[in-house]
Amino acid sequence: xxxxxxxxxxxxxxxxxxxxxxxxxxxxxxxxxxxxxxxxxxxxxxxxxxxxxxxxxxxxxxxxxxxxxxxxxxxxxxxxxxxxxxxxxxxxxxxxxxxxxxxxxxxxxxxxxxxxxxxxxxxxxxxxxxxxxxxxxxxxxxxxxxxxxxxxxxxxxxxxxxxxxxxxxxxxxxxxxxxxxxxxxxxxxxxxxxxxxxxxxxxxxxxxxxxxxxxxxxxxxxxxxxxxxxxxxxxxxxxxxxxxxxxxxxxxxxxxxxxxxxxxxxxxxxxxxxxxxxxxxxxxxxxxxxxxxxxxxxxxxxxxxxxxxxxxxxxxxxxxxxxxxxxxxxxxxxxxxxxxxxxxxxxxxxx
Amino acid sequence: xxxxxxxxxxxxxxxxxxxxxxxxxxxxxxxxxxxxxxxxxxxxxxxxxxxxxxxxxxxxxxxxxxxxxxxxxxxxxxxxxxxxxxxxxxxxxxxxxxxxxxxxxxxxxxxxxxxxxxxxxxxxxxxxxxxxxxxxxxxxxxxxxxxxxxxxxxxxxxxxxxxxxxxxxxxxxxxxxxxxxxxxxxxxxxxxxxxxxxxxxxxxxxxxxxxxxxxxxxxxxxxxxxxxxxxxxxxxxxxxxxxxxxxxxxxxxxxxxxxxxxxxxxxxxxxxxxxxxxxxxxxxxxxxxxxxxxxxxxxxxxxxxxxxxxxxxxxxxxxxxxxxxxxxxxxxxxxxxxxxxxxxxxxxxxx
Ligand SMILES: CC(C)[C@H](C(=O)O)[C@@H](O)C(=O)O
Ligand SMILES: CC(C)[C@H](C(=O)O)[C@@H](O)C(=O)O
Numbered sequence: 001x002x003x004x005x006x007x008x009x010x011x012x013x014x015x016x017x018x019x020x021x022x023x024x025x026x027x028x029x030x031x032x033x034x035x036x037x038x039x040x041x042x043x044x045x046x047x048x049x050x051x052x053x054x055x056x057x058x059x060x061x062x063x064x065x066x067x068x069x070x071x072x073x074x075x076x077x078x079x080x081x082x083x084x085x086x087x088x089x090x091x092x093x094x095x096x097x098x099x100x101x102x103x104x105x106x107x108x109x110x111x112x113x114x115x116x117x118x119x120x121x122x123x124x125x126x127x128x129x130x131x132x133x134x135x136x137x138x139x140x141x142x143x144x145x146x147x148x149x150x151x152x153x154x155x156x157x158x159x160x161x162x163x164x165x166x167x168x169x170x171x172x173x174x175x176x177x178x179x180x181x182x183x184x185x186x187x188x189x190x191x192x193x194x195x196x197x198x199x200x201x202x203x204x205x206x207x208x209x210x211x212x213x214x215x216x217x218x219x220x221x222x223x224x225x226x227x228x229x230x231x232x233x234x235x236x237x238x239x240x241x242x243x244x245x246x247x248x249x250x251x252x253x254x255x256x257x258x259x260x261x262x263x264x265x266x267x268x269x270x271x272x273x274x275x276x277x278x279x280x281x282x283x284x285x286x287x288x289x290x291x292x293x294x295x296x297x298x299x300x301x302x303x304x305x306x307x308x309x310x311x312x313x314x315x316x317x318x319x320x321x322x323x324x325x326x327x328x329x330x331x332x333x334x335x336x337x338x339x340x341x342x343x344x345x346x347x348x349x350x351x
Numbered sequence: 352x353x354x355x356x357x358x359x360x361x362x363x364x365x366x367x368x369x370x371x372x373x374x375x376x377x378x379x380x381x382x383x384x385x386x387x388x389x390x391x392x393x394x395x396x397x398x399x400x401x402x403x404x405x406x407x408x409x410x411x412x413x414x415x416x417x418x419x420x421x422x423x424x425x426x427x428x429x430x431x432x433x434x435x436x437x438x439x440x441x442x443x444x445x446x447x448x449x450x451x452x453x454x455x456x457x458x459x460x461x462x463x464x465x466x467x468x469x470x471x472x473x474x475x476x477x478x479x480x481x482x483x484x485x486x487x488x489x490x491x492x493x494x495x496x497x498x499x500x501x502x503x504x505x506x507x508x509x510x511x512x513x514x515x516x517x518x519x520x521x522x523x524x525x526x527x528x529x530x531x532x533x534x535x536x537x538x539x540x541x542x543x544x545x546x547x548x549x550x551x552x553x554x555x556x557x558x559x560x561x562x563x564x565x566x567x568x569x570x571x572x573x574x575x576x577x578x579x580x581x582x583x584x585x586x587x588x589x590x591x592x593x594x595x596x597x598x599x600x601x602x603x604x605x606x607x608x609x610x611x612x613x614x615x616x617x618x619x620x621x622x623x624x625x626x627x628x629x630x631x632x633x634x635x636x637x638x639x640x641x642x643x644x645x646x647x648x649x650x651x652x653x654x655x656x657x658x659x660x661x662x663x664x665x666x667x668x669x670x671x672x673x674x675x676x677x678x679x680x681x682x683x684x685x686x687x688x689x690x691x692x693x694x695x696x697x698x699x700x701x702x
Contacts, residue, residue: 081539114577116467140543151510152547159502188432192491196503219594223602226465243570251574
């Protein structure tokens with residue numbers, strides 16, 4: 001069975017790390033006799049500069065038939081975020097109802113956590129971020145623009161179906177892991193949406209009596225991620241809280257450069273999208289030094305989503321192995337390798 | 352000149368740490384010939400259990416004539432947050448237009464930061480949190496309660512005067528310190544209120560050409576607090592972002608137990624309120640082991656606000672000194688001291 005992948009390298013180091021992920025996919029799919037075919041799309045800030053749009057008007061329609069989307073990074077100096085992100089990344093997340101943003105966090109051997117006590121292996125959790133509603137709603141605006149009495153409002157929107165499905169995903173996932181869910185809230189300060197979140201999450205939790213659960217205010221939870229990251233298994237959080245916690249957690253694990261993410265439509269009605277957490281990094285773009293691990297790990301998540309668990313596990317084993325030696329780690333991890341040498345090492349390990 | 356202090360010990364360890372702060376204030380005001388008088392109010396969850404309200408209906412009126420308010424902690428198991436916090440803490444912040452929540456962060460010698468690289472002295476910054484508007488607005492509600500199509504909305508509200516005054520406070524403060532302001536945003540995802548925040552902060556920044564400034568998305572900023580906390584001087588943030596960053600920063604500094612806060616009305620129309628960042632800690636309440644430093648440091652901020660800078664500096668010097676020895680640190684800091692022994696040491700140092 002052939003599975004079709006839409007590849008959007010995007011901007012900056014997005015191109016380099018997507019190339020890297022493709023090499024690794026090539027090696028592992030040969031080994032496992034998996035039939036993936038790829039189409040590449042040049043949708044990016046560069047395209048915006050030339051054509052006035054990040055992606056064509058029929059982009060969503062064109063992506064729809066694919067089994068998955070592999071994305072590098074989008075964004076470039078001079079192109080405002082509301083163009084680059086809201087013209088590509090966020091419309092894809094929403095049009096394909098990728099309501100789960102899954103972000104695994106691990107402290108690997110060879111990667112130095114900024115935390116004294118974070119032993120390799122001891123930190124291993126997943127942030128499940130709600131990805132299509134919540135604080136990122138477009139509802140809002142400004143009044144009295146430019147005047148001293150100007151103000152802006154923005155509405156966070158939490159729906160029962162939206163919170164139920166993300167909570168259910170988190171509890172199901174926890175059932176396959178450490179059977180422990182931590183829900184991020186701030187119901188003591190944000191008194192309409194987050195008490196509702198708590199209530200719906202508690203309702204879902206009742207259906208999973210074998211999963212331990214607790215609820216932490218986002219301020220205390222952020223502190224605990226630093227004081228005791230080893231305690232977590234699955235963290236479920238709203239769009240904004242999940243964004244903050246997953247970046248923070250990636251820092252705790254030692255590097256944003258290795259952090260992957262999956263934007264999932266668990267109903268499989270639409271293609272899911274896989275992308276590293278890092279951005280396009282204009283400062284190092286084109287130098288061949290970008291850390292490809294975030295993109296490669298994202299590709300492993302894609303393989304898993306496409307039903308190739310053994311291949312995904314092989315990629316993860318190769319990542320673990322290559323992170324151990326300085327010459328197969330990039331400079332951001334204190335190594336001496338570059339993008340190409342890390343790729344060679346991964347490909348060799350998968351050979 | 353006599354200055355009058357309203358003392359609200361509140362709940363749990365709030366009582367113990369307020370007692371501690373009072374002892375230290377006693378010692379330092381004698382030394383500096385400062386005339387403070389205190390009235391204590393038993394407003395608390397205990398009062399709620401007995402009288403059905405956290406504080407009397409005329410509480411705000413009664414507090415108004417004071418020069419400052421010293422608060423311990425509020426909250427107790429069984430009393431919901433919307434009663435304990437929204438029945439005491441938040442109404443005081445709002446009625447007295449304490450629009451600045453100031454939270455200094457320092458890594459002290461003797462306090463072990465969870466970060467490998469956080470050297471004592473190298474981390475010293477202040478989080479300036481907007482304290483009366485933003486994401487904590489009460490505007491919002493639910494529709495279709497209990498039905499499958501239920502949803503909740505909550506409106507964040509940012510006003511030009513509100514953002515201007517908090518930004519101005521931050522830039523003025525930075526002028527007396529390291530001349531560097533970092534503004535927390537998320538304008539790439541939250542597209543109405545935070546672009547407005549950015550615009551107003553940039554306008555204020557233009558009036559302070561001698562202060563360096565940058566703007567960071569909250570996700571990246573949380574990561575940087577862990578990866579490079581030494582780079583910050585003053586961080587200015589909305590109500591929610593400031594809450595998250597200041598708790599996270601307190602963890603980075605090694606303990607929530609030492610973190611202080613000042614809820615300020617810089618116009619001095621109303622009394623300002625000083626409280627440790629920690630809560631009422633029911634698990635250790637009454638055991639005499641609570642870390643009093645958060646409350647004592649808050650008292651030092653109060654002295655400064657009341658015009659007694661030399662006395663405040665003396666208290667800070669005593670805190671620094673006592674944190675160095677294990678027997679004058681509490682157990683949460685790896686010491687062998689308890690609340691009373693830390694107080695004795697502070698009082699002796701101020702003698
Ligand atoms: C208790 C809660 C509402 C409060 C807040 O977030 O304002 C607390 O976390 C704080 O930081 O003072
Ligand atoms: C770029 C931004 C809008 C985006 C988000 O917050 O969703 C990014 O930070 C991410 O986490 O994918």
